[in-house]
Amino acid sequence: MWLNQSILNRRQVLRASIAAVAASALPGSLKGDEAGRSRAGAGAILFTPLQSVPGLPDQRYPFTLPDLPYAADALEAAIDTQTMQIHHDRHHQGYVSGLNRALEPYPDLQTRTLAELVGGWEALPDAVRTAVRNTGGGHLNHSLFWPSLSPSGGGEPSGVLDDALRIRFGTFGAFREEFSRASGSVFGSGWGWLVSGAGGRLEIVSTPNQDNPLSRGMTPLLGLDVWEHAYYLRYQNRRADYVQAFWDIVNWDEVGRRFEAL
Ligand code: MN
Numbered sequence: 001m002w003l004n005q006s007i008l009n010r011r012q013v014l015r016a017s018i019a020a021v022a023a024s025a026l027p028g029s030l031k032g033d034e035a036g037r038s039r040a041g042a043g044a045i046l047f048t049p050l051q052s053v054p055g056l057p058d059q060r061y062p063f064t065l066p067d068l069p070y071a072a073d074a075l076e077a078a079i080d081t082q083t084m085q086i087h088h089d090r091h092h093q094g095y096v097s098g099l100n101r102a103l104e105p106y107p108d109l110q111t112r113t114l115a116e117l118v119g120g121w122e123a124l125p126d127a128v129r130t131a132v133r134n135t136g137g138g139h140l141n142h143s144l145f146w147p148s149l150s151p152s153g154g155g156e157p158s159g160v161l162d163d164a165l166r167i168r169f170g171t172f173g174a175f176r177e178e179f180s181r182a183s184g185s186v187f188g189s190g191w192g193w194l195v196s197g198a199g200g201r202l203e204i205v206s207t208p209n210q211d212n213p214l215s216r217g218m219t220p221l222l223g224l225d226v227w228e229h230a231y232y233l234r235y236q237n238r239r240a241d242y243v244q245a246f247w248d249i250v251n252w253d254e255v256g257r258r259f260e261a262l
Helices: 002-024 032-040 081-103 114-119 126-148 159-169 172-184 239-246 252-260
Strands: 190-196 202-208 219-225
Touching (some): 126 219, 159 202, 159 252, 172 190, 172 202, 172 219, 219 252
Antiparallel strands (some): 190 202
């Protein structure tokens, strides 16, 4: 336990050092962050939007729909084929198309990564702020979602992520219970998340609509889409059953890689 704790502490120190260097090297054009801070007021948590997120392709405008990393019927045990097809081919494509439309008149924003856009949406010009928040968030969230699932997933994580979850939540079962509760209790549409928060501390949070924890200075590691479009054909109003089935297809290898890349 103590050994693992010291590994985490080294990771946190390293991460804080990297963040400090990155902040000091920021170009003047990233004023958005400053604006966000002043709007948030004194005492707000300060953060710089990450340029990249572990597990997220380093895309810039024009954005494209990533392929599913498995066949649409591969997760049938937990998520039916038609839901996967509609969810990926129509909903996710809709976010990609909407984001490209929104950024078309803004060449200066077209050079930014998806993580920079979504992480810093609050500081964007009024005319694109909401579109980037919703469609950019939708593209980012789903781009992380598909690879976090696998037909050979489920079970429990291993390695340093397993250690970190146990240190933070006591047992894997306690983590799973809290994550399920957070996801199940999202009112309306949104997501449940395992994130790396302040100081690298693991946290469980939820976000409304297509918001991503990045916008609050946290790095997403695992997200669960609890919009009705993600489960309604098979589960109708039984979101809890969908959340339960999700645990059978979580790709812990992928989540573990994201954690180790922090
Ligand atoms: Mn969705």
